[in-house]
Amino acid sequence: MSGLSIRTITLSHFRSHQAARLELDGRPVAIFGPNGAGKTNILEAVSLLSPGRGLRRAATEDLARKPESLGWKVVANVRGLGGGHELETWAEPGEPRQVRIDGKTATQASLGRVLRILWIVPAMDRLWIEAAEGRRRFLDRLTLSFAPDHAELSLTYEKAMRDRNRLLKDQVVDPHWYAVLEAQMAETGRQITVNRRLALARIAQAGARDSAFPSATLTLTYPDGAGERADTLAALAEGRRRDLAAGRTLIGPHRADLAAVYAAKGVPADQCSTGEQKALLISLILASARALAEDLGQPPILLLDEVAAHLDVTRRAALYDEICGLGAQAIMTGTEADLFDSLGQRGQSYAITEVNGRSATSPCKEI
Template sequence: MGGLFIEELTLSHFRSHRAARLELDGRPVAIFGPNGAGKTNILEAVSMLSPGRGLRRAGPDEIARKPEALGWRVAAELRSLGQTHEIETRAEVGQSRSVKIDGKAAAQVALGRIARIVWLIPAMDRLWIEGAEGRRRFLDRMVMSFEPRHAEAVLAYEKAMRERNRLLKDMVRDAHWYGALEAQMAREGAAIMRMRLDALDRLAAAQEGAKTSFPIATLSLRASDDGPLPDTEEELLTAFESNRQRDLHAGRTLIGPHRADLDGTYAAKGVSAAQCSTGEQKALLISLILANGRALSEDFGAAPIFLLDEVAAHLDADRRAALYDEITALGAQAFMTGTGPELFAELGSRAAHFEVSDIDGASVVKEIE
């Protein structure tokens, strides 16, 4: 069987789970249980099979189960386009996270080449009305799903910018100190902007003409301070040089890809996402996640693994059924959480169902036949 899905997932001392093992077959995964039982922790464990800090952006020591503090481990057998990969990621106490793919040490970015994982969690519900940083991170996660090397470009850009900011804070005025750093920032920044804009084009195409019950979101990029947003290497280099005096006064870099903001509009109504109702904002987010999945199905050859935390609780029965229909039509393995089994009734045998409960301070996972 082709596609992309997890066949076996093992958690050890991960958050509330002392030990857990899920055997899966590629169908969507419905996970239910009371609040605090450890449902979201399973989704977070799956998110650690992709580059970055996972859906909670937690440090390695935050993830280790308390009070043992023995470190943690997540392992998976991943079926990707007809090949099976053994993935292990772990962190010992006080150590950074390590990754192994098929028994060999690997960089985190390598995870993005064999698995594409996208998520929607309740913390994103305020995406359109809070700060630009969250929207930029949301966009960059989608960009990374298309181009795993986007993460490397962002890291390289931010490293050079930190060094430039250090010069600015020290009030260094000699232009020679800035040349190489600004050249690197311009090169990496142009790549970042190019990949972001390409991702927006792919999302627009994936929404256009799609048969969906969720509204189309029109997306665009602008500077968070409504100033210029240069996007080519030449424009960026010129901007860094000409803005140096202003940056010296601020003690930091005030122009560049790190100042980008994502604008969203409810296309059918012509209304900014920030002005939409809470329900409409949620529907727009779901629409974008599904568009991301459709685009990846074409690019990668398989739908991504979806992580949808408490997504069903905010949808009426019709929208819930429509969401499940779209996920199954994509052939995607989606891990979805909810407080009760009734939230997944429309899925029936199209999904594997698991109940999570808390027993003596530890999460226990049980498959429901």
């Protein structure tokens, strides 16, 4: 199966890369070099070819190379949904991020209709033991791959909620001020929850396959059951007094959490070992990729930052086998080339070096 893929990507004044160009052929890609050389910066540039703030959630101005601060640009030729496309995203100093698709101005949300991109970064290693916010973001990234409208729904919901929270903080009690905002929150919130549940159902179906990585049982939860009511509009109205006291909205999809259980052992993810938690995370990404491959006819692009370093030789080989079996373009980073030995000729490789704060990339003939 041939998946969605980056064919060429050019970085200009992006992070540590003053200028970089990678030419890819659709196979998995291994990027290796010392810590601080600029490997993750390439993955971050690719992640910006999808809706949102990228894998680091960085502010637009922080993406520009220092000390020049001239702004930054990422241009990619891709094999996307519907064929080949040219994607551009950039920001001038002091200006918001811009997007063009095939030379025409577009929204960030439109990127999700061209490519589907999933990622794992080291910060996710603590996903199951830290606050619910990170798990919500992880879930919404997965959900966005199945439902491209999810980003726009989330933005609409969050804007309405911010406006409602402003009224709450100002101690406004007149119900007429809340009516339109709560109606918008109820409708978009309902669809957000529907999208999340559909994504979890597809991942559960795809996660039941043979794999070297453990499957997880996933559940969407809310504190005190908040957000589960079918009559969300009525619940928001009834909860105004409590929300006024708190100065914020206490029910809705923004309060959701993702619970995971190591299925074979029946152990909650937050009680598993560090290695088991990492394996569960990889399993969810692979299950999502399998489900998307079935739904779209081609798997998504996978960005796996330093993922191989936390796996033993057998698990690394199994990961590469599953990626290649999917036909997915996975762009992976590591400090040493030998982390990718078992990928062999099934993949491409690039070496990255850094001198005086400037990264340089060079293709390698063999991994």
